[in-house]
Amino acid sequence: MTLYIGREASKLWKRICAEITTEINLLAENWRYILAGLICQYIHGLAARGVHYLHRPGPTLQDVGFFLLPELGRDKAYISETVFTFAFASFVLWTFHPFILKTKKIYTVLVWCRVLAFLVASQILRIITFYSTQLPGPNYHCREGSKLARLPHPHSAAEVLLINFPRGVLYGCGDLIFSSHMIFTLVFVLTYQKYGTKRFIKQFAWLIAVVQSFLIVASRKHYTVDVVVAWYTVNLVVFFIDKKLPELPDRTGGSSLFLPVSTKEKDARSKEENHKLLNGNGGDPADWRPRTQVNGKIMEDGNAVLSDNAMNGA
Incomplete structure (x- = not known):
């Protein structure tokens, strides 16, 4: 007790x-x-x-x-x-x-x-x-x-x-x-x-x-x-x-503490997200892999995905 x-x-x-x-x-x-x-x-x-x-x-x-x-x-x-x-x-x-x-x-x-x-x-x-x-x-x-x-x-x-x-x-x-x-x-x-x-x-x-x-x-x-x-x-x-007035954030949905985000942090975060989108990377770390493009298809981890025409010997 x-x-x-x-x-x-x-x-x-x-x-x-x-x-x-x-x-x-x-x-x-x-x-x-x-x-x-x-x-x-x-x-x-x-x-x-x-x-x-x-x-x-x-x-x-x-x-x-x-x-x-x-x-x-x-x-x-x-x-x-x-x-x-x-x-x-x-x-x-x-x-x-x-x-x-x-x-x-x-x-x-x-x-x-x-x-x-x-x-x-x-x-x-x-x-x-x-x-x-x-x-x-x-x-x-x-x-x-x-x-x-x-x-x-x-x-x-x-x-x-x-x-x-x-x-x-x-x-x-x-x-x-x-x-x-x-x-x-x-x-x-x-x-x-x-x-x-x-x-x-x-x-x-x-x-x-x-x-x-x-x-x-x-x-x-x-x-x-x-x-x-x-x-x-x-x-x-x-x-x-x-x-x-700006609406108050609702705390009932999340358990994390609310820490105010400054303007600089917001701008840095936006630039980082835009940079990811331009490079073809999303928010998932699993998608942050080097990619190249061959014959209109994307290669991942060095393995090319061949087109159907290539598979048929065209």
Whole structure:
């Protein structure tokens, strides 16, 4: 029993090391995209912090969702954040599952390059939208009388640039249309819908997205329009950008590790294949034998294949 556990642990460790090597090679080629995506996340947070300085509390706007869904209240507002945190953490863990499990279909670095592209495009549209018109926030800390509804004039640039994370993110106001929580949730669900393998998890993920939508409105973090716009905007963004991005290699068909091929290697390989074809040699080493041609027939290993006319003495 101890020997079996040790052998399996050794296999797991080898798998993790091989996966790390592969992902490091991918990261070396794609680190610019990852870094750019992370920088854009900071810019998005900075923009949300900036619009809070422009926010002016006012009466809550008339909203269909507020009429249909009962208000959770301050003491139950955490439910929405709990569901979102669960969805966020679950997706992050899934993207790293190739390091542990044998059934690998994705590469972690390539998936995150794709996810960050979807997030950045959606967040750019979001920034343009909520800076175009500032609505009075429906959240409890954004209403008239709350100390957090208006931010005092910053005393230094650092006060703005540091964005007071995470408090500044959790208690922001003015960045309404459209919901950032729904951007992340829908991008994660759509990514798993395409690259995930478990059908029941896909169905459960869509259920989480729907429940999250209702909880956001019920907790009065956003108006209903913020959630509705997020649903069709994010889906359209993912649909069009996904067509422009190169498709991820599927790992389920082969067991060999994926190592990115550089342009020079591709060119060298193409020249080698063309050279083989011009010399009459295919990919099979058994065909790499010297050949000569006599009377329209091919000689192999020094033995000529005589034509029928020669055999008949013609």
